[in-house]
Amino acid sequence: MENIALATMLLPFIGALLIALMPQRHAKVLCTLFALLATLGMAALAYAYLDSDKTDVTFTLYSYGHTQLFGFVMDRVSLLIGFAVVSLGFLISLYSCGYLTVGNREHPHEGSNRYYALLLVFIGAMAGLTLSSTILGQLLFFEITGGCSWGLIGYYQSPKSLRSALKALLVTHIASIGLYLAAAWLFAKTGTFELTAISQLSDADKLVVFGGVLFAAWGKSAQLPLHMWLPDAMEAPTPVSAYLHAASMVKVGVYIFARAIMSAGTVPHEIGVVGAVMATITMVYGFLMYLPQKDMKRLLAYSTIAQLSYIFLALSLSIFNSKMAFDAGIAYIFNHAYAKSLFFLVAGALSYACGTRMLPQLKGLLRCMPLLGIGFCVAAMAIAGVPPFNGFFSKFPLFAAGFELSHEHWWLLPLLIIALIESVASFAWLLLWFGRTVPGEPSTEVANASAVPMSMKIVLVVLIVMSLISSVIAATWLA
Structure with a gap:
């Protein structure tokens, strides 16, 4: 070895x-x-x-x-x-x-x-x-x-x-x-x-x-x-x-x-307290900052800041003797890597084919570019933590461990409620952009898009599959 x-x-x-x-x-x-x-x-x-x-x-x-x-x-x-x-x-x-x-x-x-x-x-x-x-x-x-x-x-x-x-x-x-x-x-x-x-x-x-x-x-x-x-x-x-x-x-x-x-x-529990509080503050900041973004990559950058906060929150919770929280944090690293990579590479494929990644100019993906429309949908659902995509199987054990710990550490409860609200709001915001970009009549940029190379399509397909099955791999491996 x-x-x-x-x-x-x-x-x-x-x-x-x-x-x-x-x-x-x-x-x-x-x-x-x-x-x-x-x-x-x-x-x-x-x-x-x-x-x-x-x-x-x-x-x-x-x-x-x-x-x-x-x-x-x-x-x-x-x-x-x-x-x-x-x-x-x-x-x-x-x-x-x-x-x-x-x-x-x-x-x-x-x-x-x-x-x-x-x-x-x-x-x-x-x-x-x-x-x-x-x-x-x-x-x-x-x-x-x-x-x-x-x-x-x-x-x-x-x-x-x-x-x-x-x-x-x-x-x-x-x-x-x-x-x-x-x-x-x-x-x-x-x-x-x-x-x-x-x-x-x-x-x-x-x-x-x-x-x-x-x-x-x-x-x-x-x-x-x-x-x-x-x-x-x-x-x-x-x-x-x-x-x-x-x-x-x-x-x-x-x-x-x-x-x-x-x-x-x-x-020392002080590290867990500082880690959890800073993660929650950063999570809210990242969410508020990606609301006004129209550039798909900048939106994903602020979304990444918020998503990494969930991992810090899970790892900070594990300091209070929660194996479930630690495993959730490790699984989150693994699952988020594939799902967010898919989202970024969908943005890259749109830049390649349409010449822009500005969301208001991208409409009707499913009709003209079905693979990119499906990739956008899968990545958005995975990041938001919607079952059966991999993000759900990271967030669920995180919240389960957190609410269990809150019986002993009451101050965790408001942090977890804030994180839960952010998760739901994130899903709503991604759903909004999905509705604006994927279905409907194609915009001029999408209608005139060039073909996406095969090597890029293969990678997108692999990442779509991984956004569905990576949680199974992580759960089996960490068991």
Whole structure:
């Protein structure tokens, strides 16, 4: 398993190096191939884990003296989330082969070696981060993803995209100070960087470590007060928005928070209180901010901020000894990655075919572009948490665990009621836009739309299916 894990992490980096050295015409093929190999590597790790009756395994990659610096951990959380981020990286690579062409009516452009190389580096960094058993390893890959996001958000090299890329880089690197603090404090108190060493700390020391992790997580997952970079990051190519801002980069924050909770044994309740309250405030803010949006990608960006708040809420609730809340949070990471990626890629297909992603100009999708109309419907229902789509099976256990905990912790009740109202209001708002865009007579832009490439259609179909079945995969895996 150690060799497979190492190969899974390193293959995308090797692919990126080859792309940098090869002619441009080979870039998209090499990117897709190496992303596929990394996905198969994650699948092989998952199979080996199941074959060992789900026995957790930790490997040391590099240590100095008795201090473990880098290592891998294979357990039910790292492999589930690792498979999601790597497999979605492959799907985004395949989608990009059709999207980044001169046939794109919004951005007619052949994808460069720089784009595909950075995408592969990002996939490799996400594989390394999800499998890392040390906080130092998390920090390394945390910083690599920040650098890649800067390059990918500013890919089109326009003044606005470059400003947005710089904002994302600065905010997430300011957030990384929290992870530096947590790593330094853990090493100073225990003499190691292993995440499991958090359990050896006193409650006062845990407050410092978790405070640092939570600050870093808020920055990477675009939560108040470090949220401002995400809406502007929509200047990136839409496949980048789907991968970084739905499936991978924004999931780094919630993942490192979940990993710390898993490793700590008991977590001071103060962290749970702060996490739950800030999640609820951010949730309401995200909802209010996406109400006036007409640009589909900016609407989805603010929706992502709100949806990530649900994950922070679930993980914060788990601190009060609720396994159901923790499993709900992990399942939410997995399910939301596929559903929101679908929504972003539908927006990308509309940009490609119609030349716009402004919602008021998009009407009658079902008649002219049935696949995109169905994709819009499935993604909206999944994000809103409507059964039988995957979002429901994340939200239901979250609320069930929360209301159960509220018997003992009364202050949770108003937070949960606010979250419930936001969920219903979100469904109503998405339903409104569905009614305005999917049925009815086609608008001029939709009626004159060009054909969507086959590679993009294949990815949309896969994500539609995953928006239905990913909850079954997550529930079976986490059981």
